[in-house]
Structures are given as structure tokens and as C-alpha cells.
Amino acid sequence: MFLRAVDPSRPASWSAAVADLLSSGDPVAALAVFAAALRANPAALRPALPPAFRAAAAATSLAAGRQLHLLALRSGLFPSDPFSASALLHMYHHCRHPSDARKAFDEIPSPNPVIITAMASGYARNSLFYPSLALFRALLVSGSATAVDEAAALVAFSASARVSDRGITSSLHALIAKIGLDVDAGVVNTMLDAYAKGGGRDLGAARKVFDTMDKDVVSWNSMIALYAQNGLSAEALRLYGNMLNVGGGIRCNAVTFSAVLLACAHAGTIQTGKRIHNQVVRMGLEENVYVGTSVVDMYSKCGRVEMARKAFEKIKEKNVLSWSALITGYGMHGHGQQALDIFDEMRRSGQNPNYITFISVLAACSHAGLLDKGRYWYKTMKKKFGIEPGVEHLGCMVDLLGRAGCLDEAYGLIKEMKIKPDAAIWGALLSACRIHKKVELAEISAKRLFELDATNSGYYVLLSNIYAEAGLWKDVERMRLMVKARGIEKPPGYSSVELKGKTHVFYVGDKIHPQHKEIYSYLGKLLETIQEAGYVPNTSSVLHDLDEEEKESAVRIHSEKLAVAFALMNQVPGSIIHVIKNLRVCSDCHTAIKFISRISGREIIVRDLQRFHHFKDGSCSCGDYW
């Protein structure tokens, strides 16, 4: 351990030794040196007390802190010495005793800005945002705008990002503007974050701040990340383009890439994703664990697991997120056994799984129908890894068991669970009830679902289909009326296809696309061709208030069919077709695309809400199990 030579006669030498030990990460040793200092030379108390308080704070040792407090009182350094006073407050806040800090603060006759800032920061650290804001406000109103105020503003904004109270950020913002406090990009970036993550969750306000500020890399990265994290992929990608073009020479870095790759993953834009990956490689950032994991995730979610695997190998220090991303990737593509092999590899490498890893593992089992493996890991996660299954794990299990026909076991799991089951769990059970035609259990699940989320049309449709398949037409009619009475609308399904870097979106039966006439006539011929090859339209996924003929025409123009037709017309012959669908792919489209893949000799990859379908030579990678 480094310890500079102490000259016992010089008090400053002792305080330097305490501070050195503290900054080298050994607060306990720092406190020991402090004690030795006092024995050797009582005059060392004054300079060494503040670093000693900081050492107690770093060690979160309340007992040591209280002793120091006593010492400060007896020697008269508290409350007269401002350095000791601010360090004392800092100590109490760090030890999570803000009320003791407050008592001490009230004993200080006229606290200076440093002391007030310490107090305000401490409050913020303990999530006591209102008292922090009050002090911050008082500080700004009373004094001149100084560097201390700026530090306090930073703390205040970062706290307001974590507090669910709309208005706090804007009131702080207004206060700063009114005072004319000159804040740097660091503070404004924190403000931007506070607008977007705080109570209001106001991305528009964040964007306004962003547009008017002097931007640095962090500003661009923050705004891009905020869009990406909130699912606004197109905005994130557009902003990334702006950064490159008009960013004023600001170079993107690893953080930019991990944020923008998230947007690609979400949007499924393989072409843009590849371009950005190339850039990552050129800049030598493949080994970076954040960037690398984002690349893995991007390729997985854009349909290229083998590319994801290659990118994974390049990551120098893989962490639990990297492994989980890869497991998820294999799982989404229906490669359950490979996902489990990666999971084995992960454990052999010494990496411990976490809560999310087990979601990935169980989801992989569920997508591939690996019933016993799923049961095993569900039990083992707690037994061997001490991770208590949560709603997400239960959801995977209900899905897995339900589809395999073990409905009683699935229902049993739900009932024995301590956590309140969410809509995803009851939804999984309801879907299973449809597959296995269990009307009674379907009604139980649907009842729960309507309580949890009465506006989701999907559940009504499912239940209605279950009734229809059981020939319970009166109940079908009852459902239809219920949907009508409650004013529930089906969210529009859409599919998208990327062509030359541009994303084309198709809605059911939409006529917005400039090529729509050609697309419809092409699709018409295509459907005729596959009907000759044996395809029979299946209309069971359409709401039952249409007659058969209407149903058939509704199914004919489903968005995924439009998207596939568009891609076949426009893409380079032989290239892989990628379609992204915002809902679960319907069973008629699933059948049709299998035929299309055979007739056209093309590979078609469809990403739906939860997984991938690779259509090739007339069959699908999901094995019709989805």
C-alpha cells in the first residue's frame, strides 16, 4: 500500500496521508492513520478531520462518523470550521442518515455556499428531492452564481431524473434561467436526461433543450439514446444522421454506437445495422463490451444469429449481458438447444447467470418446446443460483407448459405463485386454451385479463375464436356485442420491409404506398399461384362478424402478405427477404408464406412480436409451433 512519508511534526503531512489512503480506496486504513495522527500530534486534527469524515463516508461507517462528530464538537471545529462542517454533513448523508445531517446543519450559524451545496447534494443522494430543491433554490436566490451553484444544479437535475414528479425539472430549469446561471454542457445534458426520464417523461421538452443548447458528444448520445430507449427508432436514426452531417465535427464514440444499434435492433433495419457495424469495425470498437453486445443484439433482432455469434466472439471481456443477448438471439430463432449450449458455455466460462439470463433461457425452451429442460431450469434457478422466479419466468413457463398441453400444471404454477400474475401470464394461458380447446379455463383466464386490461382487443378475439371453434355461437355473439359496447378497436397490424436503406410500412389493405396498385395485382397473381400449389385460405383469425367472403378478402390483404409481395417485386433476385410485423403473425399468412418461399425459391425471414420465422423451401423454422 502506497503511503507517503509522514512527518509527525507537520499536521499537513498527516492529513495528506489520510487523503492518500482514502483516494487509493482504503477508507479503513485512512481512519487508522487519522487516529495515529492525533496521538502523534493533536494539531493535526484541524487539517485531517475533513478527509477523515470523507473516509468514514466512503466506508459508510456511521460509528466512526459519530466519533469524529464528537471530536469535532469537543475541539470546537464544529460548527465553526466550514471545511469540517461540510465534510460532516457529507458523512451523515453517505451513511444514509439525512436527519442527523439536518440536525447538524441547523447548528451552523451562517452556512456558506459550499455547506449548503453539501446539504442539498446529500438530500438528493438520499432521494429527498424536495428539501434538496428548497436549499438549492435558497442558494440561487441569495448568492451570486458560482461554480458551487453549478455543481448543485447538476446534482439537483440528476436527482429529478429519478423522481416521479412532473414539473420539478421545469421549475429548476426556470429558476436557473431566471438567475442567469451560466451552466456548462454537463449540467444541460443532465437537465435533458431529467426531462426525459423524470416524472413528466417528456421527450419533447428534452428535444427542445437539445435543440437550443451548445452540444457536445454527450448531448448527442443522450438524445439518441433517449429516442432509442423509448422505441422511437426512426427518430434515433435520423438524429444519428444529423450528428454525422451537421454535428459540427463531433465524432461519434462507443456510446453513440450502442445507442444507435439499439434503434436498429428495434426497427429490424439490417442494412443500416450492417453499415453501422462496419463503422464500428473501422473504429476498432468491436471488442468494447457495450458496443459488442449491442451488435449481437442488433444481428439477433434483425434475423442473423450467425452474425450475432461472430460479433459475440469479438467481444474481449464478455459480461452477463453479452451472454444473455446471445442466448436470447438463439431462442428467438427457435434454436432452443443451441441457446442451452451457449448457456452451458457461459457457466463453464465462469460467468454467473442473472435474473434476465433465466428469462432468456426459459424463453428459448418455450420457443422450441423443450418441456423438460424448461421445467428443470425453472426449478434449478432458485435451488442452485438463488434467483427467485419472477412474473417473466412464470410467463415463459405458462407458455411452455400450456402449449405442450399441460394446462393444469400451468394453472397450478400460477396459483402457487406469490406474485400477482400479469396480463402476459393469463394471455399465455388463454392462447394455450385455444390450442387445446379448453373453454372453461379460457373463461377463467379471460375474466382475469378483462380485469387487468379491458381495452386489449386481442383477448376478446381469442376468446371469441375459442367459442367459435367449440360451436358456442351465442357466446361468440355475446363477445361481439361486448367489443362493440366497450368501443374496443383492434390496433392496426403492420409489417415493414427495408429497401435500399428505406423502410416501407404496410397496413392491412392500405393504399398509401405509391406502388400499391402494382403490389395488389402482383399479390393477386401470387395467391392464385400458391392456391394452385395447394394453399387454402384460412380465415379463422378474423373477427367473426364478417361473412366468409369478406373474411377471405380481409386475409388476402394482410400486411405481411403485402410486405412480402413488395419485397419480391423490388428486391434483388435471390436476396433474403426480411419482414417485421408488429403483432403475432397470423396463421393464414404463415401458411401462405411457406408456399411463397417454395414457389419463389426465396428465403423469407419474418420477425413477429416475439420471435422469428425463417421460411425456406415451403417450411418454417418454428415447425409450426408458435
Added chain:
DNA sequence: TTAGGGTTAG
């Protein structure tokens, strides 16, 4: 005294 941005599930 204080110090801004990123990756894994559903």
C-alpha cells in the same frame, strides 16, 4: 462540496 451519456427480457 460535486461531477452529465451506453448493452441483456417481455
